[in-house]
Amino acid sequence: MEGFLDELRNFTDMTTQSSIVDGFLAISLTFVLSMIITFLYQKTHKGARYAQSFIHTIVIMSMVVSVIMIVIGNNIAVAFGLVGAFSIIRFRSAMNDPKDIAFIFFGMAAGIASGLGFYLLAILFTITVSIIIYFLYVIDYGGGQSVQKRMRITIPENMHYENVFDETFNEYLHDYKLTNVETTNLGTMYQLTYMITTNDNVSDKDLIDAIRQLNANLKVSIGMANPD
Known part of the structure; x- marks a missing residue:
């Protein structure tokens, strides 16, 4: 009986050591892959709102998901328990860019694959998707459409604005x-508000300088039509 208990303890110790080694490999691989993902995010980010905390969030979340997958394993009861535990969490931060959500899922997918022991799949998945994302960024895929902007022009009270800017608008605006x-x-x-679409290769500065020559050098502002 004692020999059987000793063998059981040895088997349990070996299983625990194996789980620790697998967990360490999964977490380490997830960290490396998440660093690649966040580096790609920094290189391809075009938005005005950049947050270092978001970069850290991707890395941390990827590693946490990896550990969760190790804990779950094939245990359905544990899986349902974790679902109930994490259902109380509420994320109240809105994403500024839809692509940010894709990067979060990108990191989570790499963490899930690593946590389940599919190390080669996780590496190939991260490299392949990273190449595709960078390729889309380089060729500026989908970026050919003109962007609508909001322009505000301040003019003197005695200026008739109906047709005063038509010639300039026809030259600079689509x-x-x-x-x-x-x-x-x-x-x-008076303050006039226009929705505009500029011609190709026309900068906001050129347009503003041309309008300032007509509105007595008063305030002119150009911004995105929907900054949110």
């Missing part, structure tokens, strides 16, 4: 539409 007219500066000035 499309434009006056959407709002309001008084400003205690009624001494």
Whole structure:
């Protein structure tokens, strides 16, 4: 009986050591792959809002998911228990760029594959998807469409704005539409709001400089049509 118990203890120790080794390999591989993913994110990020905390989130979440998959293994009861435990978590931070969500799932997928022991699959998956993402970034796939912007022009009260900018707009803009007219500066000035689409190779500075020559060098602002 004692010999059987000793063998059982040895088997349990070997199983525990094996799990620890597998877990260490999975976490280490996940960390390396998540670093590759976050490096790619930094290289291909185009948005104005860049957050270092988001980079750290991808790395941490990938490693946490890897550990979760190791813990779950083939145990269905543990899987349901973890689902119930994590269901109380609420994520209240809205994503500024839809591509950020894709990178989160990218890191999670690499963590899941590593946690389940599919190390080669995790490596091939990360390398292949990274190449595809960088290729899309280099060729600027889907970026050929013109971006609609909102332009606000301040003019003196005595200026007739109906046709004063038409010649300049036809030269610099592909499309434009006056959407709002309001008084400003205690009624001494007007502010015109246009929705515009600029021609190719036309910078905002060139357009602003041309308008300033017509509106007595008053304020001109250009921004995205939907900054959110």
